[in-house]
Amino acid sequence: MGFYGVLMCGSRRYDNHLITALVERWRHETHTFHFRCGEATITLQDISIIWGLPIDGEPIIGIDVSHRVEEWQHICLNLLGFTPLTSHFKGGHLSITALYEYCMAARIDDNSPDIDVVKYTHCVALMIIGGIMVPDYQGESVRLIFLQLLRDIERIRSYSWGSAVLAFLYRELCNATRIEKAIISGPLFILQVWVWSRITFVNLDMNGLSLIVPQNEFEKNISYAPYGAR
Incomplete structure (x- = not known):
């Protein structure tokens, strides 16, 4: 990436x-x-x-779409592999703690299906983006608008x-x-x-x-x- x-x-x-x-x-x-x-x-x-x-x-561009929490949970399940709690959402932001806890609990090895590896990688990428590259004031959450750019994992590196x-x-x-x-x-x-x-x-x-x-x-x-x- x-x-x-x-x-x-x-x-x-x-x-x-x-x-x-x-x-x-x-x-x-x-x-x-x-x-x-x-x-x-x-x-x-x-x-x-x-x-x-x-x-x-x-360029890094996207449409900041407003979703209900239930819709964000469905998107996270499809792209990240887990369903965050309602308390982990704040508007269009997701708690980095939720991503960290999931990554620490997940078991990824050489025998893991590719789809699981990709979803795990999406979580790691969101933590890097929201925690280091474009963090908010507290560094505690990441904007879910970046999920649009992570859908195609082969394309992520092509962005500036x-x-x-x-x-x-x-x-x-x-x-x-x-x-x-x-x-x-x-x-x-x-x-x-x-x-x-x-x-x-x-x-x-x-x-x-x-x-x-x-x-x-x-x-x-x-x-x-x-x-x-x-």
Whole structure:
């Protein structure tokens, strides 16, 4: 699907002071940070290099259809392999906790039917999208509109996920500059990695800060990993 680079980068606690300092220097007219040395911004190339997401291909668009909870439950059963509880839905959002609990309880192995593997993969993809790539303020739910893009698993990689992530980050940075705003959402982890790599003096201690915890021999060889993981 093209999301493995995001998984390999893992996740770290945000440096709230660093993010706040960046928001204070963000100009929504130009989508750039204004520093003493000039302007700079995170670009599509950075998204591709740090996370390894595709930046070419079809745009991420869709129709945000309003369904009753019963209809969403039926859609989730067909595409995800389980029926979430009513309490797991909030409008067109599904709790990431429900996805996580299902994935931890499911048993997928070499003998599992292909349809079960595909449904399980849909769940994992939704967790990556809603938890890391385009998270909400709490990072606790994911918009079910993304299910439209996951129906054909062979087509998922053909979408320009990197463009969607960058556009979402720009929008959230612009919203955060409004005087009445006190919080910010979006893929802030990739912004933090960008700052670490571009403005190195703010990264006081990288010793022992491994972004990957190898789980097997395959993952111990990270020479193919995106820059964010390395």
